[in-house]
Every structure is written in structure tokens, then in C-alpha cells.
Amino acid sequence: MNSIFLSKEIFSKHKFMIAIILIMLLLSFCFSGIVAYSVSNYNGITIVIDAGHGGRDGGSIGINGTIEKKINLKYALTLKEKLVKSGYRVELTRKTDDGLYSETAKNKKMSDMRARFKIIQNTNPNLVISIHMNSFSSSDAYGAITYYRNGDESSKRCADLIQSSLNTYCSAPAKQGRIGDYYILNCSYYTSILIECGFISNPEEEKLLNTDEYRNKFIDAVYSGILLYFGNSNLYI
Ligand SMILES: [Zn+2]
Numbered sequence: 001m002n003s004i005f006l007s008k009e010i011f012s013k014h015k016f017m018i019a020i021i022l023i024m025l026l027l028s029f030c031f032s033g034i035v036a037y038s039v040s041n042y043n044g045i046t047i048v049i050d051a052g053h054g055g056r057d058g059g060s061i062g063i064n065g066t067i068e069k070k071i072n073l074k075y076a077l078t079l080k081e082k083l084v085k086s087g088y089r090v091e092l093t094r095k096t097d098d099g100l101y102s103e104t105a106k107n108k109k110m111s112d113m114r115a116r117f118k119i120i121q122n123t124n125p126n127l128v129i130s131i132h133m134n135s136f137s138s139s140d141a142y143g144a145i146t147y148y149r150n151g152d153e154s155s156k157r158c159a160d161l162i163q164s165s166l167n168t169y170c171s172a173p174a175k176q177g178r179i180g181d182y183y184i185l186n187c188s189y190y191t192s193i194l195i196e197c198g199f200i201s202n203p204e205e206e207k208l209l210n211t212d213e214y215r216n217k218f219i220d221a222v223y224s225g226i227l228l229y230f231g232n233s234n235l236y237i
Contacts, residue, residue: 043087045230048120050130050184051076051092055099056108060135062200066210068133069097075131075197078219083226091123117187127158127226128192130184133209135201142202143172144218147180147194154191162193162225169221170214195222 051072053059059068073094080090093116094100100119105111120128134145146163148155159177166172177193185192197218200206208214 041087042089045087045127046089046091046123046125047083047226048091048093048123048125048128048190049076049080049083050116050120050128051094052130052132052184053099054094054097054112055101057099057112060133060200062133062135062206063139063203064206066133066200066206068135068200071133071200071209072131073097075215075219078215079129079131079222082219082223086223091119091125093119113183113187116184120188120190125190127229128184128188128190129222130182130192130194132194132196134196134199136199137201139199139202141199142205143174144170144198145172145174145196146177147182147185147196148177149185149192150179150181152191155185155193158191158225158229159193161228162195162222165221165225165228166218169224170218 051069053069053072055069057069059072061067073096076092080092083090099108099112100115101108101111134141144163144166146159146166148159156177163172163174163177167175180194182194185194198205198209200209
């Protein structure tokens with residue numbers, strides 16, 4: 001008799017546990033973004049940071065040898081650190097020097113860009129920021145330029161705010177964000193901007209961009225623009 005009661009009790013305990021697990025699974029599906037990211041200071045905003053190029057694709061080469069993919073990653077990591085400290089959830093498209101393409105892909109650039117798109121899509125972010133360095137045939141060109149996709153008001157507003165902040169803190173020549181026809185901006189409907197941080201074809205700016213002091217100042221300016229963007233949005237309502 002005792003063993004029958006005992007097994008009944010174990011059975012009902014199991015049922016209870018299964019019910020709890022099912023409820024938890026259901027909740028995690030409903031609030032996957034929140035449950036999957038349980039950092040105590042999470043402010044509810046998710047940002048994808050995309051360091052341009054990687055692997056075989058080094059991007060532009062500076063007048064004194066700066067390799068764009070490497071410096072892009074440095075800027076992306078500095079921005080990530082700043083945002084995470086402030087409670088943002090950040091996803092990077094690439095975390096290492098490697099590209100995201102499949103080694104067997106015929107068109108590695110397209111394979112790489114599609115992998116970035118998948119990360120963006122899976123992350124479901126409030127904002128996508130792609131980081132690049134500029135290059136031009138004339139070494140006189142200088143300054144940061146922020147791009148957004150044509151016709152997207154939210155991306156334009158974000159690009160304008162970041163550009164304005166860069167103009168104030170880093171003396172960039174562009175007055176507003178500019179329309180850019182880039183895959184990373186066009187591949188999704190998320191608010192997306194691309195920052196060309198400066199010209200590595202300009203020897204003075206290349207040198208500046210490589211210093212820790214300027215990189216931190218630059219990222220602070222980008223961060224100020226992000227704060228203004230989310231401060232003015234209806235995200236919290
Ligand atoms: Zn680039």
C-alpha cells in the first residue's frame with residue numbers, strides 16, 4: 001500500500017514539474033528577447049553592431065597601411081563596451097578578424113553579407129549600426145559621414161542625430177546624415193545606419209583614427225547621438 005501511495009505521489013510531483021517546465025518554456029517563447037538576455041541593467045533596447053569587412057576582405061588600406069577591417073572591429077568593440085555598460089543589449093555581426101562567408105561559397109561577398117543579414121534578422125534589433133572607414137583618391141578628403149537608406153524616416157533621424165553629434169565633438173564636415181545605397185542598410189526594415197568614421201586615405205586623419213584617445217572621443221559622440229535618438233522615440237510608451 002505504502003509503495004502505491006509513494007508512486008502516486010511521485011507521479012503527481014512529476015506532473016507538477018512537467019507543468020512548471022511547460023509554463024516556463026511558453027513564457028520564454030513569448031518573451032524570448034527578454035528571457036534570453038537576462039542582464040540586470042538591460043534597458044530594453046537591442047543594437048546590432050556590424051564591423052565592416054573581415055577575413056579575405058580587408059576593406060580599404062590606409063595611406064600608411066591601416067587595414068580597414070581591423071580598425072572597424074576596434075571601433076565596433078569600443079562602442080559595444082560603452083553600450084553594454086549602459087544597459088543596452090548588443091549583438092556583433094563579427095567578433096573576430098574573420099569574415100562571415102562560407103569558404104565554399106562562389107560569391108564570398110554575398111555569402112558574407114547574407115550571414116550578416118541573418119544575424120540582424122535573428123536579433124530583431126531596435127537599431128543596426130555598421131562601422132566602416134572611408135577612402136578617396138584625393139588625400140584631402142576627411143571627416144565622418146553617417147548614411148541611412150533612402151525613404152526611411154527613422155534611420156534618417158538617427159543618422160542626423162549621430163552626424164550632428166560627430167560634427168560637434170569630432171569636427172566632421174557633413175552637416176546631416178546622407179542617403180547611402182548599401183546592402184547592410186537595404187537588407188532589412190530595421191532602423192539602420194552606416195558610419196564611415198573617417199578617411200584612412202588622409203594621413204592626418206588615419207593617424208588620428210588609430211589613437212585610443214580619438215576612438216574613445218568618437219564613440220562617445222556616437223553614443224550621445226544614440227541617446228538622443230532613443231530619448232525621443234516612443235519605445236518606452
Ligand atoms: Zn568599408
